[in-house]
Amino acid sequence: MKNFTVSKAATALMLAGLVLLPLYSQLSGNVFILTLFTRIIILALAAASLNLIMGFGGMMSFGHAAYLGIGGYAVGMLAQEGVGSGFIQFPVALAASAIYALVIGALSLRTRGVYFIMITLAFAQMAYYVASGLARYGGDDGLTVYNRSDFSGLINLSNRTQFYYLCLACLFGVIFLIWRIVNSRFGLVVQGLRSNEQRMQAIGFPAKRYQLVCFVISGTMCGLAGALLANNTDFVSPAVMYWTRSGDLMVMVILGGMGTLFGPIMGAVVFLLLEEFLSQITEYWALIMGPLLLLIVLFGRGGIMGMLGRAGRG
Amino acid sequence: MLLVVEQFLNGLQFGLLLFLLAAGLTLVFGIMDLVNLAHGSLYMMGAYFAATFAAWTGSFLLGALMALGATLVLGIVLEMSALRHLYGRDHLDHVLATFGLILFFNEAVRLIWGPAGLALPLPAWLTVPVPILPGIHYPAYRLAIIAVALLVALLLYLGVMRTRIGMLIRAGASNREMIGALGINIKLLYTLVFGLGAALAGLAGLMQAPILTVQIGMGENILILAFVIIVIGGIGSIRGAFLAAIFVGMIDTLGRAFLPNLLRQVLSGAAASTAAPALSSMLIYLLMAIVLVVRPEGLFPANRR
Numbered sequence: 054m055k056n057f058t059v060s061k062a063a064t065a066l067m068l069a070g071l072v073l074l075p076l077y078s079q080l081s082g083n084v085f086i087l088t089l090f091t092r093i094i095i096l097a098l099a100a101a102s103l104n105l106i107m108g109f110g111g112m113m114s115f116g117h118a119a120y121l122g123i124g125g126y127a128v129g130m131l132a133q134e135g136v137g138s139g140f141i142q143f144p145v146a147l148a149a150s151a152i153y154a155l156v157i158g159a160l161s162l163r164t165r166g167v168y169f170i171m172i173t174l175a176f177a178q179m180a181y182y183v184a185s186g187l188a189r190y191g192g193d194d195g196l197t198v199y200n201r202s203d204f205s206g207l208i209n210l211s212n213r214t215q216f217y218y219l220c221l222a223c224l225f226g227v228i229f230l231i232w233r234i235v236n237s238r239f240g241l242v243v244q245g246l247r248s249n250e251q252r253m254q255a256i257g258f259p260a261k262r263y264q265l266v267c268f269v270i271s272g273t274m275c276g277l278a279g280a281l282l283a284n285n286t287d288f289v290s291p292a293v294m295y296w297t298r299s300g301d302l303m304v305m306v307i308l309g310g311m312g313t314l315f316g317p318i319m320g321a322v323v324f325l326l327l328e329e330f331l332s333q334i335t336e337y338w339a340l341i342m343g344p345l346l347l348l349i350v351l352f353g354r355g356g357i358m359g360m361l362g363r364a365g366r367g
Numbered sequence: 368m369l370l371v372v373e374q375f376l377n378g379l380q381f382g383l384l385l386f387l388l389a390a391g392l393t394l395v396f397g398i399m400d401l402v403n404l405a406h407g408s409l410y411m412m413g414a415y416f417a418a419t420f421a422a423w424t425g426s427f428l429l430g431a432l433m434a435l436g437a438t439l440v441l442g443i444v445l446e447m448s449a450l451r452h453l454y455g456r457d458h459l460d461h462v463l464a465t466f467g468l469i470l471f472f473n474e475a476v477r478l479i480w481g482p483a484g485l486a487l488p489l490p491a492w493l494t495v496p497v498p499i500l501p502g503i504h505y506p507a508y509r510l511a512i513i514a515v516a517l518l519v520a521l522l523l524y525l526g527v528m529r530t531r532i533g534m535l536i537r538a539g540a541s542n543r544e545m546i547g548a549l550g551i552n553i554k555l556l557y558t559l560v561f562g563l564g565a566a567l568a569g570l571a572g573l574m575q576a577p578i579l580t581v582q583i584g585m586g587e588n589i590l591i592l593a594f595v596i597i598v599i600g601g602i603g604s605i606r607g608a609f610l611a612a613i614f615v616g617m618i619d620t621l622g623r624a625f626l627p628n629l630l631r632q633v634l635s636g637a638a639a640s641t642a643a644p645a646l647s648s649m650l651i652y653l654l655m656a657i658v659l660v661v662r663p664e665g666l667f668p669a670n671r672r
Contacts, residue, residue, distance in 0.1 A: 107459075113458070113459060115462070160656060160659075160660050161659075163659070163660055163663050164659050164663040164664075165663075166458070167396075167402060167458055167598075167602065168598060168602075168659060168663060168664070168665070170402075170458065170462070171594055171595070171598045171655075171659075172598075172655070172656060172659045174591070174594070175595065175652040175655045175656055175659075176652070176656065178591065178649075178652050179649045179652045179653065179656075182645045182646075182648040182649045182652075183645055183649070185644075185645055185648070186641055186642055186644060186645025186646070187641075188641035192641070296587075296591060297587070300404075300462070300466045303459070303462060303463065303466075304463055304466060307459060307460075307463050308463075311459070337474050337477065337478050338474075339470040339471065339473060339474035340470075340471060340474040340475060340478065342467070342470055343467040343468060343469070343470035343471030343472075343474065344467065344471055345467065346463055346464065346466065346467030346470070347449055347464045347467045347468065347471075349463075350453070350456075350460045350463050350464040350467070351449075351452055351453075351464070
């Protein structure tokens with residue numbers, strides 16, 4: 054095989070594993086692993102959306118968890134008001150995320166560098182406090198979603214396997230979309246802006262407009278993850294928007310390999326499995342996880358994908 | 368009137384405390400170009416050290432002094448062992464690595480001191496109310512915080528503006544490569560600045576400890592506030608950090624105190640009492656967003672090019 058590389062093989066193996074997981078769960082009777090991986094896939098979707106702006110667009114958003122909350126609250130609030138249909142809930146979740154992304158993107162993109170990191174964080178914190186103030190929808194305590202989104206017989210979200218495959222399909226769909234975007238003219242412009250904004254502007258591209266569109270697409274994708282997450286946990290609370298959650302998403306992206314197509318999935322799988330695994334060994338799992346992150350930053354440039362790439366070259 | 372004066376002083380005290388935290392952060396940020404999310408952990412460690420040492424020695428002041436030394440040493444060790452290797456790397460690497468440090472510190476504290484919070488009792492002479500205006504009393508301890516923080520701010524100003532080391536620090540903030548090229552031991556300077564920042568964070572933590580409970584995660588919320596301040600003030604600018612800190616402290620405190628009543632004039636009682644806490648928590652973020660939209664580099668950018 055001419056194009057064989059270690060990273061490609063690892064990616065293929067991981068994707069095959071994700072597709073076949075429900076089979077394993079069924080055969081072994083291990084229901085927990087299916088629940089765990091549903092969560093992993095949803096957060097991988099969120100990480101992939103963050104990677105679109107962070108890895109390809111060079112926009113370091115430290116407030117990406119806000120979309121998880123907005124998507125989740127759209128589902129939760131509509132469910133509470135008696136609108137149970139997923140055909141309404143999901144479009145509303147996506148639209149709300151897109152509008153939020155459009156507004157904060159238009160304001161945030163005036164700044165750059167660390168200031169951009171901080172202003173996106175500030176907006177996410179505002180969203181967090183707005184959600185905490187929603188007394189009608191649980192405020193600080195959060196909102197229980199009693200009925201999952203109803204897709205009128207098309208797919209039953211309460212069935213574990215069906216829900217798992219829905220999430221997986223969404224993830225693959227988003228990855229496909231990102232792949233198409235990155236290789237399109239639009240995607241090339243956005244990546245060009247990451248490398249040299251001045252030069253791109255000199256050629257005549259309206260930098261901010263391209264970046265804003267990219268920002269909105271990413272936010273909308275993450276809103277989808279939020280809507281799925283609320284269905285998965287049957288619950289949504291301001292805590293999903295807290296800044297440490299945005300940090301988690303960043304960690305997944307960087308861990309997996311920023312600016313690679315499948316890196317964020319790899320990062321989410323490894324990060325969340327590690328968290329699960331370490332927390333089973335010791336209550337003090339973060340004591341190991343923290344320094345591990347430090348070591349990965351110090352020695353593992355380019356994340357897991359980068360390391361696999363180097364291993365492939367030998 | 369009484370409430371206004373009291374809340375005004377509370378705002379000043381909170382703002383000065385935030386300044387101590389933000390000063391260290393902005394120095395490290397401005398000079399080493401390091402985004403240190405773990406700065407809040409040093410604040411937390413200052414509080415834990417103070418509570419522990421004060422219990423050991425039986426003296427609040429002695430405990431506070433020892434805690435100050437301990438955070439200084441901790442900061443220097445941290446810089447030499449881990450953070451030194453991050454200089455010159457991407458900001459994202461800083462965020463990830465110091466995010467890991469937060470996890471580590473929170474868990475280490477849980478392991479050593481347990482999940483329950485600690486209390487740091489004040490000595491009797493600091494708990495008496497002091498008359499500041501005819502008929503208006505204010506807690507002595509909060510006045511002491513204001514005095515100490517103002518003193519530290521003054522010393523910091525004199526130190527940075529009038530001493531040789533301060534000159535090097537300012538030179539480092541405006542051009543890092545140049546002062547290295549001029550033969551300054553830049554490694555030592557960096558370690559020193561980081562230690563100073565850590566000690567300032569520790570001081571803020573140990574002074575805040577008697578007012579709030581000493582608990583895990585106490586550093587995270589206030590860290591975000593400190594970041595908001597240095598972003599508003601302009602990264603690397605101590606003067607900017609000072610003004611922004613006072614500003615943010617005032618707005619946050621006064622907002623929390625008076626916003627509910629103001630809202631009640633406009634909205635119905637129930638709506639106002641639910642909206643007020645969220646709105647007053649949002650105020651400073653709103654302020655920061657406005658500042659960044661109008662002045663994308665903060666109010667007092669340190670190194671204009």
